[in-house]
Amino acid sequence: MLDFRTETFLTVCETMNFTAAAKQLNITQPAVSQHIHFLEEQYNTSLFTYRNKQLSLTRSGEILHKLPSFCVCLIMVRSAWLL
Numbered sequence: 036m037l038d039f040r041t042e043t044f045l046t047v048c049e050t051m052n053f054t055a056a057a058k059q060l061n062i063t064q065p066a067v068s069q070h071i072h073f074l075e076e077q078y079n080t081s082l083f084t085y086r087n088k089q090l091s092l093t094r095s096g097e098i099l100h101k102l103p104s105f106c107v108c109l110i111m112v113r114s115a116w117l118l
Contacts, residue, residue: 039070040070043062043066043067043070044070044071044082044099044100046060047067047090048092051090051091052090053067053068054067071083074099078095078099080093080095081093082095082096083096
C-alpha cells in the first residue's frame with residue numbers, strides 16, 4: 036500500500052495539475068500542495084517546477100516518479116512468485 040502522499044505525487048504526475056489531482060483524489064487543492072511540500076522537505080529537493088504556467092517534473096521528480104512504479108511492480112512479481 037502506498038503512502039497517501041506518494042499517491043498524491045503520482046496523481047499530480049499523471050494530471051500535471053494540482054487542482055485536477057485534488058478532484059481525482061477527492062481532497063482539496065491545498066492538501067495536494069501540502070503533500071507535495073512534505074515530500075519536497077522529506078527528500079530535500081524540488082519535485083515540480085513551473086515554466087510559463089506549465090507544471091513539469093524536475094530531475095528529482097522524474098527519479099521519484101519511477102521509483103514507486105518500480106516498487107509496485109516488484110511487489111506484484113514477488114507476490115505472483117510466492118503463489
